[in-house]
Amino acid sequence: MIRRLAIIAISLFLLVLVGGYLVINSLDQYGDSMLMNDETLVMDVPRGSSIKSVSRDMVAQGLIDDARWFEWHSRLQGNATKIKSGSYQISPGTQVSALLDMMVNGRVQQLSITLVEGRTVADALTAIRTQEGLLADSPPLNVTTLAQTLGLPEQPEGLLFPDTYFFTAGTPGIELAKRAYDRLQAVLDEEWSKRAPDLPYESAYEALIMASIVERETGVAEERGEIAGVFVRRLKRGMRLQTDPTVIYGLGDRYKGNITRKHLNEFTPYNTYRIAGLPPTPIALAGREAIHAALHPKSGNSLYFVARGDGSHQFSATLEEHNRAVKKYQLKRRKDYRSSPANGDATK
Incomplete structure (x- = not known):
């Protein structure tokens, strides 16, 4: 009787062991599976998101069909608490592991805006203020608030450098304007030092x-x-x-x-x-x-x-x-x- 119970216990242990191995192996291999989107989409991960909420959002956007598998795979990889907030551009054919790596390393979507030479500073600020993806400033960004915030002359005409600037979603407009101002100073200083x-x-x-x-x-x-x-x-x-x-x-x-x-x-x-x-x-x-x-x-x-x-x-x-x-x-x-x-x- 004791021998029979021992055999049953060992068998159950082996079943659990084998079952656990199969589950872990399946979860590991899950990373090689493809996401389900058939067109490029952008997924937003808000600040403070948990792996559970991220997994649910992925189901809602049609990227996966079972939130638990992505959550368990992330935990198995030790990445469940390492996901960074931001907007991620996801192309068709992306693997689950590639998306997880993207979010762990914070490779967020890069947006862009072009400030055009020959336009006025007011035109440039309107472009920044209405650019999708940039965070609206309060008070609204205009010539007056630009001058006050950056400590510029009351009339800051021409003090932004026309160029293409890349940014991530949620960047404040004034931050991008400051980059354009700093870029202008750098270019002007460089050219001035080499003047005829x-x-x-x-x-x-x-x-x-x-x-x-x-x-x-x-x-x-x-x-x-x-x-x-x-x-x-x-x-x-x-x-x-x-x-x-x-x-x-x-x-x-x-x-x-x-x-x-x-x-x-x-x-x-x-x-x-x-x-x-x-x-x-x-x-x-x-x-x-x-x-x-x-x-x-x-x-x-x-x-x-x-x-x-x-x-x-x-x-x-x-x-x-x-x-x-x-x-x-x-x-x-x-x-x-x-x-x-x-x-x-x-x-x-």
Whole structure:
């Protein structure tokens, strides 16, 4: 009788042992199985989520059909308490183990936003404020709150660097704006340290003002240096810049698409037909190429330029040559004529 009971006990023990091995082996192999989604989706893991809640959310999103298996597999791997919060992009054909590894290592989905050169800081902040995935700031991010939060001048025009920025969901908008500001400072400092000699700027900020004008004056990359050369020579000779983009910026919302003679005669701090030298601030976001051009203007003798109507410009050394170019390209302009492909500004 005792022997019989011993045999039964040993048999049960072996069954449990074998059963346990099979379960553990199955759970281990579960990591090699594929998730069930047939299209790319994004799964959000909130802060403080438990492995149970994550597993239930995976079932709800159609990634798995049994929450317990993912939970037990995670515990078996020792990863149940290591999952990081964030948004995870999950492609079809992803293995369970690959997703678990992704969440343990925090390889969250990277979103992006592009701040465009030639746009104003207000335009850039609107793009940030309305970008999906960025956390809304309180108070809302605008020119005033940007200046106050980062300790910038009351008018922080041009102080964000136009570029593509990557971020994770839930990043505050002001944090991304600060990255754009820091990036601008780094690029400007680097370019300023390598500037050409004998430039008419007292500071890197003045070079940034010039760069913003160059950015707004042409959509043709090859012309940036020559445009900068014209304005640098004008500054050195004491001539007024007479650049329409600054006039337009000074008009603000009053600009309706055309510059009139009244606009050119109106005094604003940005009307370079009326003021000498540079305007008080940049007029747009300037990219590295425009900054480089402002600090490395092309040598030559041109003092004037006029838009041809295809986005490029005709450069002239004398007023007589310039007037002939104006007559050719401006006074006989086609019906489809545009002085600039980017903004339709008038010419010098």
